[in-house]
Amino acid sequence: MGSIAELFFKQVKEKPDKTAIWCDGEEMTYGELSSLVCRYAAYLKSRGVERNDIIGIPMNNSIESAALMLASAAIGAGLAPINPTLPEEAIKTAFEAGRVKHIIARRSFWKKFTFNGSTGLRLCLDGEAEGCDTFDSVLSSEDRIPQMDGITGDETWILTMTSGSTGVPKPIELTQNNKLKRIEAHIRLYDITENDRVLAATPLYHSLAERLVMLPLTIGAESILLPRFTANLWLKCASEQRVTFTIAVSAQLGQIAQLLSSPFAPDITGFRSIVSSSALLEPHVRTELIKKLKCDFHEMYGTSETSTATSINFREAESKQQSVGQAIPEADIKVINDEGEGLPSSEIGEIAIKTGLIFNGYYGQRELTDNAFTQDGYFRTGDLGRLDEDGYLYFCGRKKELIITGGINVYPYDVEQAVSQAEGVKECAAFSYPDDRLGEVVALAVVKEEASEISERSIKLYCAKRLADFQQPHYVFFLDTLPRNPMGKLVRNKIFETVRAQEA
């Protein structure tokens, strides 16, 4: 198997003048992108980045980010891309967990961030920042394909940061070979060819967009990268760039379907296939999308650790409309009980997956990795589901306490830990609140200390300073007590009911 960078450079040689990537009104041919990748790789090497080093980057969706991914692959270095809106403390913790040695970021980051753990290069992407190289240092580096001898593809390539339910980051480690296996599986699953124009419209610090951007670049197809998502921008981009394939998160597709039902929606005819991920799409949304976009429509289920594990094409499985599909050829799925034993079909239990697309482990956390698997090697997803007699999987909720807002995971613990330190808060609980645009948003139930004058506004302000954008509570409710079971354990799924009853 060649490395990701080798596959890319092969395409560069074969079709240097073909458009490789489009983002935000700019595009580059394979030849032009190769030049940027080579300069980036030469720059990284000249500044002491070595094989297996980890580079931390608050990553936006840009051609430069895609070039950095390829450059780091070419020299065998790894990236720890993070959400740029994370608060400083969370970034520090994430970088420590990823043993980040070098940092690449925008000015807005360098202005407020001091991280003493990193001793390597510091690069500012937009203009000048104290103690940092400017992007001109990259652009003026040598444009020559780097020596890739000794790069096996088993080096750590991408660390995807999840906060973990206890607030400790669990960096999901993928090597180039892990990522390549996933790319190849998706090419087979969705018949993607060099003629496709593949849209990535989710953040590049998540594994979905990383895969969607790298996939076309390894087979000579075109990568379309949407920098910022709104339903309008998505439709405009899909129409103007004649997108043929994408995987989108269901919260995005809900907004897109709504816009498509308006009389002013553009006529989009280019799609061959769309895949919905993250949460089951409501049937009327799916019907609207199929009607308006006139293409194949798939749903998938998976996790960042396992990649896609099931798939369903709704044209071919009319009677299984509520299912997330059957296991893909690389995966085997079981539904298990708390003891890890398989359950008979139709019984609900935890979804467990054995797959050739499995991640390399939680970076530097052997025990945590081992505990995530059953004794016979199935990854415990923390999701609940059931299998029918034909092997179709039905998603039934989450075992883990998790809020998914616009496709991004929020661990209630992280929000609660921050808010519980605010003056006047006796206790609090974060919970999922339904939202038309994002599927779910974070809501907060707060029990005040006696005589506390804390208000919704002061809590939101407190959170604005301490939590990332996606963790912000959209609603704050004050309760006398939190719903608990007889053992005193918080019953999170009762909070929504409790606040609704209080409002009525």
Add this chain to the structure above:
Amino acid sequence: MDRIREFVLEHIQSEYDIPAGSDIDGFNFIENGYIDSVGIVSFVMELEDEFGISFDDSELTSSDFQTVGGLVEMIRKKTEEA
């Protein structure tokens, strides 16, 4: 450049630059996704905190709140009234 305008532009451009040659005052940062539905809560709270003002719901959904020039003017009026 005055402090309000600088603060607003810096926040909006923390992840992406406004394209060169754009009419900055008329630039709609909501339609163009520079502040999205996930980020709007913290954006509003930071503006309120920085300038000691508050926005009501109708102001947040007004067209003025969506453009750089409109928002800067809204904040300016509020700080003058305060």
